[in-house]
Amino acid sequence: MTGRRRGGSPAASEPLRYRIGAHRPKMTGGSGGSGHTPTQREEDSMYTTRLAAALSGATVRQLAYWRRDTGTGPLLTPEYGTSPRALYSYRDVVALRICVRLRKETSLQRVRRSVAHLHQVAPDLHLASHQLKSAGPTIVWLTEDGDYIDTVERPGHMGIRVVMEEVLRAFTTADGRKVPDLRTPARGLSIDDEVRGGYPVVAGTRIPYDTIASLAQDGLGAAEIIDLYPSVTRDGIRGALDLAELVGLPEPQSA
Structure with missing residues (x-):
């Protein structure tokens, strides 16, 4: 060798x-x-x-x-x-x-819309920092403050819980x-x-x-x-x- x-x-x-x-x-x-x-x-x-x-x-x-x-x-x-x-x-x-x-x-279009929204509201955070989950017609985001936010259908409105453990x-x-x-x-x-x-x-x-x-x-x-x-x-x-x-x-x- x-x-x-x-x-x-x-x-x-x-x-x-x-x-x-x-x-x-x-x-x-x-x-x-x-x-x-x-x-x-x-x-x-x-x-x-x-x-x-x-x-x-x-x-x-x-x-x-x-x-x-x-x-x-x-x-x-x-x-x-x-x-x-x-x-x-x-x-x-x-x-x-x-x-x-x-x-x-969910669709790639929804994923892109969700990621684009996150870039707008948290531009300094890497996507890996976010906890996201598909929820019917939308994708929800669990913020550091514990809020569950809609990122696609009604960006900024409250959503449902997501668990990061699932990603790993x-x-x-x-x-x-x-x-x-x-x-x-x-x-x-x-x-x-x-x-x-x-x-x-x-x-x-x-x-x-x-x-x-x-x-x-x-x-x-x-x-x-x-x-x-x-x-x-x-x-x-x-x-x-x-x-x-x-x-x-x-x-x-x-x-």
């Missing part, structure tokens, strides 16, 4: 890192990005489009469409920019899961694809926004899932990987491979 991975660990070849979404180039801002050179910590927490799609339930084609301005602005622009390629943050993925769940129950739980998309729990995307893995900025890691460690998946796909056995990373379990290795496989699955024919 050649090259080194995060923390000085052995790395797989460059094509493999691209395949499982581990390689993330340096960014200097870009369309919809933060406009600054990311810190190393930020770079280590960037989600590629395929990883964001796998853990949000959206397709790559949907993400591309949702980045477009269709009159009311993009549904969601990646926090780390779109040039030379789209790179998402953990909270972007949370926001995307919100949109996917809403899209399962596993669910099935309208076309039948299973989206994993965002806190435990695979057995032996975990996601915590306070650990590596919310990037998937082996449970109980700060080791990125793709570091372990790369080693396993490069031919190292479980014992060899554990020798390199004593805190990694066999479940963590299997989970890393499972998530890498999910990220690498072909896209559905229809978005």
Whole structure:
């Protein structure tokens, strides 16, 4: 094997890192990005489009469409920019899961109207900060003050309760694809926004899932990987491979 991975660990070849979404180039801002050179910590927490799609339930084609301005602005622009390629943050993925769940129950037009309203009334808050739920012909928003506000039919009027916990739980998309729990995307893995900025890691460690998946796909056995990373379990290795496989699955024919 050649090259080194995060923390000085052995790395797989460059094509493999691209395949499982581990390689993330340096960014200097870009369309919809933060406009600054990311810190190393930020770079280590960037989600590629395929990883964001796998853990949000959206397709790559949907993400591309949702980045477009269709009159009311993009549904969601990646926090780390779109040039030379789209790179998402953990909270972007949370926001995307919100949109996917809403899209399962209501029209994309309503979702866009709801998001546009939130941008107007709370322009400094990321979409992931909001708790939203489809309620018949509208979408309601639970504010920080505990109020339930209509965001579509009668923007600003009182609505009904919504529970954020639902956004993080596993669910099935309208076309039948299973989206994993965002806190435990695979057995032996975990996601915590306070650990590596919310990037998937082996449970109980700060080791990125793709570091372990790369080693396993490069031919190292479980014992060899554990020798390199004593805190990694066999479940963590299997989970890393499972998530890498999910990220690498072909896209559905229809978005």
